[in-house]
Amino acid sequence: MSSSASPVLSHERDLRPEDERLGAGRTVVYAVQHILTMYGGLIAVPLVVSSAAGYDAATTALLVAAALFVGGFATFLQAWGLPRIGSQLPLVQGVSFTGIATMLSVLATGGGIQSVMGSIMVASVFGFLVAPFFARVLRFFPPVVTGSIITTIGITLVPVAASWSMGGDEKAPGYGSLGNIALAAVTLLAVLLLSKFGGAVLSRLAILVAIVFGTVVAWATGAADFSHVGDGPWVALPSPFHFGAPTFHLAAIAAMAIVILVNMAETTADILALSEVTGSRIDSARIADGLRADMLSSAVAPVFNSFTQTAFVQNVGLVAITKVKSRYVVALGGVFMVLLGMLPVLGRVIAAIPLPVMGGAGFVLFGTVMSSGIRTLARVDYRGGMNLIIVAVSLSFGMVPIVAPDFYAAFPSWVGIIFSSGISSAAVAALVMNFFFNELSAHKRSTEAMGMGTVGLRVLSPREAGALQDGDQFVDGRLLDAQGREIPFASSQEQYESVRERINAGELTSLDEIRRAIVE
Template identity: 40%
Template sequence: MTTPTERTTALSPADQRLPLMQLLLVGFQHVLLMYGGAVAVPLIVGQAAGLSREEIAFLINADLLVAGIATIVQSIGIGPVGIRMPVMMGASFAAVGSMVVMAGMPGVGIQGIFGATIAAGFFGLLIAPFMSRVVRFFPPLVTGTVITSIGLTLFPVAVNWAGGGNGATHFGALEYLSIAALVLGTILLVNRFLKGFWVNVSVLLGMALGYLLAGASGMVDLTGLDETPWFQLVEPMHFGMPRFELASVLSMCLVVVIIFVESTGMFLALGKITGREICPNALRRGLMCDAGASFLAGFFNTFTHSSFAQNIGLVQMTGVRSRYVTVAAGSLLIILSLLPKAAFLVASIPPAVLGGAGIAMFGMVTATGIKILHEADITDRSNQLLVAVSIGMGMAPVVRPDLFAQLPHWMEPITHSGIAMATVSALTLNLLFNIFGEKNRSQQCTAH
């Protein structure tokens, strides 16, 4: 007879259940890591649309609600939707450039953005079954290159946080660097000298210690906490009926295609980390959730959603690969969306605290990509060229964001995303060097 312990051991890492306290703590780590990115998109778009501070706060709560729901669905799966892996969802940066332009266009504004989001989500639901078939074009050579690029394109974000973040009075000041070093050092020491549960929550421990020191140093700004309500519901279509403008809809549909390309790379990365094969059916479920979240988001006053790359690093860093951790994290996001004061406290975490954690985790994403590249034939000169050029293309918009500024605006979702640039390059060069090239060589051999 099989014992409960043996049954647990037989489960795949993604399906294992953790004790409640550990589940909540590791889930809270995921929330802390992605929170800054989750609130950044509504902040940027709300300011571009000229919304008041109260309206922008409402946008943030709406984003947290949809992110929480989408994370739970993506992680646990409901019917044909959800990839059933530890995925965190949130508002996608791929659409920011297009939405900022829309916000300033006459007759579009915030209602036009929500309308375009709804239409693009519906478009995504239609094309997800076809996009899911591209998984065969992601061998270890392409997957490893994309995952390496994900880590490298995220790393500047961690460095920027460590220096104090955007708007820091004295970027790179010793106080910021000290906080980041303390967080990073705590994570490293916990991983070196402790085991089990403590390693799983090492990022949380480092960030908690950094937050306390930052608070003692006067770096935590709680101005406005007293005026923030305790409880607030997110009502659908708070800003009025969505508007559907053709140009905005087409632009956002392109964004959804780019999100699908990025998500495919991220799902494959998680598949490698969790030991779960990403077949076309699994990929279809994941992309359906991305599209469904965007469709729902437009009705609930928020924007296109996708999986968050930075949380892949946390899965690799902690070794906790259970999807129930992100289910817990999604539940916490929903609670935060209903409790503005709690959300305010999480938002008060100084960037330097996030920077120390980000250096370790985003570096782990890069290390995962390099590990996967070992499965490919890197001794082949064409494969070396594929890796070199694709990583270079991925870093181009990171090193010089204005490099493609003279190109048409509709290309911005691609040219402003290092992940999208690296993915498109790796896919194209793999077709050129290996798939079409292999076919041509086979035909030549047959002819001889």
């Protein structure tokens, strides 16, 4: 009997929240919702670069289609995964905002788009090679660091939602008009009402339904124009090296290498943020797998006329809101993005959605990321005051590029590349201060303890000791009882108390039911 039961127990122990499989219909709908959520940010970079390079409408359309195609490939690679490549988390990938300043600088100095593509390829290969070493710094990301970074991610995205709500383009007529803001407000109100009164199904689809509703309102009021959807080809396959062979210049490569390192830090923060949302177990090896997928897709991107890839944090917010943690949903979304890249007519339909509609939904999405960071900061031990200072200074550094965009204008260009992003500013500040105030202090205490012969001594609190029972043991990182059954871990005190109450009330009567309650 024991031999037949062990495979089942092993399978149950290996089951991860992100491996949930939904029905075909729900998977398709949620995949489309992910695409709609990130579409505005995905096309922003190719539009900016095309404008700076002076390209015509046809070339701009090619860059947008390339961003969709490569983003879809990167998303599928990240979510589905290959051996040692891909985090197998519901992470949506797309063109990174971090490299815009560097790319524009290369274009302005006469390097041309070929130099931009060459620098991305070389720097991404460098990032791929250092990914395993970069991922080993996981222990330097305690809650005081991750909470500060995640909170800053949400804060830095609020201006994006505000800009979208005003129209997205400062030079366009009607930017900041009451009509645009009202359209964003209608979409936001729809999200709130659906989340509150929509029931189990509609509340999870609140973002998607609200975007559709906001688009219908915009079309009815003349704010959305779908008349040009049929213009241009319906099918267009990618054209490798459309701009010619890449060129390689040392200065451009060095500058892009810095961008790649910043991207890796941001992707690491996004992976950690998503692990908070999904309850997934993350270690340095899994982070390295995710970074390899990032770097491989970034290295391939220039072949198909696109740019560096990174995880999109707004989709982390979507996972938090919908509670849909399945990586297969995101993998299917990647397939859809690839198809959109080959079917420009479908991309034009989505592109016709007014940005104010996306802005209304963005306030909820980005605010949810911020809330996730605040929840992480609530787990920080503030006794002694140093962690409080780390949080205070990190958040302040993260806010500087938002409230004073020209703060680093007089600094060397490499300083601006790193610190012009609020996310990387907060990350650097939090990591450096945590290292000096916490890590070195802990190392000093450990060294002193070794000098007194007390190495290896530990003590448990009464609450921790009281939770253990006779026969409990840790095996391969899992806590098992005397019968070899896994004891699930609650991801928060709030979840623990909720599950404990349901056990006491008789609602949960088996280990499987407890596992499902924790995953939900």
